[in-house]
Amino acid sequence: MASNKGFIRYTKITIFFTIFVVFAGSMVKVTGSGMGCPDWPKCFGYYIPPFNAEKLEWKPNFDYHAGEMIFWEGDLLKADRDFKTNEVHNGSNWSIYDKHDYKIYKPMHTIIEYVNRLVSVLLGISVLLMIIFAFKSDRKRGVNVVVSLLALFLIGFNAWLGKLVVDNVLAPSSISYHMFAAFALVVTLSFAYTKNREKSSFTYPKLYKRIQIVAFIFLIYQLFFGVILRQTFDYLVGVSRGDWVNSAGLNFLVHRSSSLVYVALGFVTYRMLRYVPKDSFEWKNFKWVIICTIGEVISGAIMGYLDVPKAAQPFHVIVSSILLLVQSNLFFKIINKSTKYG
Numbered sequence: 001m002a003s004n005k006g007f008i009r010y011t012k013i014t015i016f017f018t019i020f021v022v023f024a025g026s027m028v029k030v031t032g033s034g035m036g037c038p039d040w041p042k043c044f045g046y047y048i049p050p051f052n053a054e055k056l057e058w059k060p061n062f063d064y065h066a067g068e069m070i071f072w073e074g075d076l077l078k079a080d081r082d083f084k085t086n087e088v089h090n091g092s093n094w095s096i097y098d099k100h101d102y103k104i105y106k107p108m109h110t111i112i113e114y115v116n117r118l119v120s121v122l123l124g125i126s127v128l129l130m131i132i133f134a135f136k137s138d139r140k141r142g143v144n145v146v147v148s149l150l151a152l153f154l155i156g157f158n159a160w161l162g163k164l165v166v167d168n169v170l171a172p173s174s175i176s177y178h179m180f181a182a183f184a185l186v187v188t189l190s191f192a193y194t195k196n197r198e199k200s201s202f203t204y205p206k207l208y209k210r211i212q213i214v215a216f217i218f219l220i221y222q223l224f225f226g227v228i229l230r231q232t233f234d235y236l237v238g239v240s241r242g243d244w245v246n247s248a249g250l251n252f253l254v255h256r257s258s259s260l261v262y263v264a265l266g267f268v269t270y271r272m273l274r275y276v277p278k279d280s281f282e283w284k285n286f287k288w289v290i291i292c293t294i295g296e297v298i299s300g301a302i303m304g305y306l307d308v309p310k311a312a313q314p315f316h317v318i319v320s321s322i323l324l325l326v327q328s329n330l331f332f333k334i335i336n337k338s339t340k341y342g
Helices: 005-031 107-135 141-167 172-195 206-235 241-248 250-273 281-305 312-335
Strands: 069-072 075-079 094-096
Touching: 005 107, 005 172, 005 312, 107 141, 141 172, 172 206, 172 312, 206 241, 206 250, 206 312, 241 250, 250 281, 281 312
Parallel strands: none
Antiparallel strands: 069 075, 075 094
């Protein structure tokens, strides 16, 4: 008999990989590893990239394949065709890779960027399995198939945005679109997950529903402002990190002050859920809302008052992604008809 268990399982796995990709992407950004692979989808023309400089040096009597790269006299060259070298370098077999002026090889940057891309591949595989099990669902098959296909589209779209990020040499606006697409995927997967979960553990009062709707919309607003603030920081090239917050001006003040509204919404939610069974779907998710909100406030304060330290940025991003997931779970759960167990 068909079951939704497989679909739920692979939705969870896809959510895990999505959060991991967001984290890996933030690590790429904070370590400056975005150009660790100058081309896309390969890395220096290889599916498994070079992890030492020797592989990117020209070698005599060596078989090169079209697209593979070397550094030669300060330029990054790309093989135009498959060929075998002889004892003397022949420039006619190569062309300068001119999509950007990348000329520095840093092994650690290549490793970090490659891990980011590898996890993205695993994410793509997991969503394909989601689609397969969506067709096997015995409940909500149509919704599951549509949402799974939407998730696949968002992953493909985000992969294309990733290519633009590389081609545009880490343009801040391209990175922002990349993050927006990742957040959209988190929301989509949350909908898929909650749609296939058990019924509500209590009848939702109107006030609770309104609070969750407002909290969800407000969190989307906060994330949007947060991405714009990050983009503002990216444009402050050459400015001391200690001056970033002052240079961001109103953007930072609005983002920081608005967080207090979300904290207040969380407090009201706690007052309404404090007597709900601790093993309920609502409390399990809200517990993570509390944890993530505290993490966001602390990491935000650290960035605001300690000159935006690099270590705080990836933490802030991944906690934001988890917060979006659990808040979306609470929001989408109220969309379903409020029904008590039994």
